Amino acid sequence: xxxxxxxxxxxxxxxxxxxxxxxxxxxxxxxxxxxxxxxxxxxxxxxxxxxxxxxxxxxxxxxxxxxxxxxxxxxxxxxxxxxxxxxxxxxxxxxxxxxxxxxxxxxxxxxxxx
Amino acid sequence: xxxxxxxxxxxxxxxxxxxxxxxxxxxxxxxxxxxxxxxxxxxxxxxxxxxxxxxxxxxxxxxxxxxxxxxxxxxxxxxxxxxxxxxxxxxxxxxxxxxxxxxxxxxxxxxxx
Numbered sequence: 001x002x003x004x005x006x007x008x009x010x011x012x013x014x015x016x017x018x019x020x021x022x023x024x025x026x027x028x029x030x031x032x033x034x035x036x037x038x039x040x041x042x043x044x045x046x047x048x049x050x051x052x053x054x055x056x057x058x059x060x061x062x063x064x065x066x067x068x069x070x071x072x073x074x075x076x077x078x079x080x081x082x083x084x085x086x087x088x089x090x091x092x093x094x095x096x097x098x099x100x101x102x103x104x105x106x107x108x109x110x111x112x113x114x
Numbered sequence: 115x116x117x118x119x120x121x122x123x124x125x126x127x128x129x130x131x132x133x134x135x136x137x138x139x140x141x142x143x144x145x146x147x148x149x150x151x152x153x154x155x156x157x158x159x160x161x162x163x164x165x166x167x168x169x170x171x172x173x174x175x176x177x178x179x180x181x182x183x184x185x186x187x188x189x190x191x192x193x194x195x196x197x198x199x200x201x202x203x204x205x206x207x208x209x210x211x212x213x214x215x216x217x218x219x220x221x222x223x224x225x226x227x
Contacts, residue, residue, distance in 0.1 A: 043118070043207075043220050043221055044157070049215055089156060101147060101159045102147075102159065104149075104156040104157040105156050106155060
């Protein structure tokens with residue numbers, strides 16, 4: 001039962017354009033969402049997060065949007081740079097005690113074309 | 115400061131042997147998590163430790179898997195009688211408090227032949 005889904009295994013975007021990565025979830029108990037970036041042979045690194053009380057969080061070139069009614073979130077990267085090429089994982093968590101573990105999607109490999 | 119470290123970085127073992135994977139979390143972090151990533155899959159939760167509370171073992175795939183955390187710091191994940199399907203990258207993460215962004219180590223790539 002995949003509670004967090006990233007339906008696009010890969011995405012290619014021209015340098016300077018906007019990259020949009022999508023994520024859907026099924027568990028209505030999730031109330032905290034995170035995006036991680038992973039380079040080969042390294043552990044995932046935290047990128048940006050959003051609480052369910054918000055619908056948008058912005059940090060520099062990265063913006064995460066949350067649509068609770070649709071159980072959908074997206075990560076926007078603009079402008080895209082070659083160093084953004086990596087695998088991006090969406091993750092979700094419930095803050096309630098006993099449910100703090102992260103549930104990850106399967107990842108989207110983003111390739112930025114120079 | 116130092117990040118999360120894991121050892122070994124790579125481990126090749128024969129089917130049926132036992133393996134131990136080590137994780138050193140960031141100093142002062144009270145929560146520690148183990149995940150694994152199989153080829154083409156997302157990160158799968160295995161187990162987590164929070165302070166002195168009983169660990170959440172709900173993600174362990176079988177009783178061949180166990181983990182301990184000594185002194186609230188270093189953790190060891192043990193896989194007994196390894197099988198080929200255990201081949202994966204095993205990742206450890208820590209966080210100063212539960213429910214928020216976790217800091218990951220580089221992982222241990224386990225190959226069972």
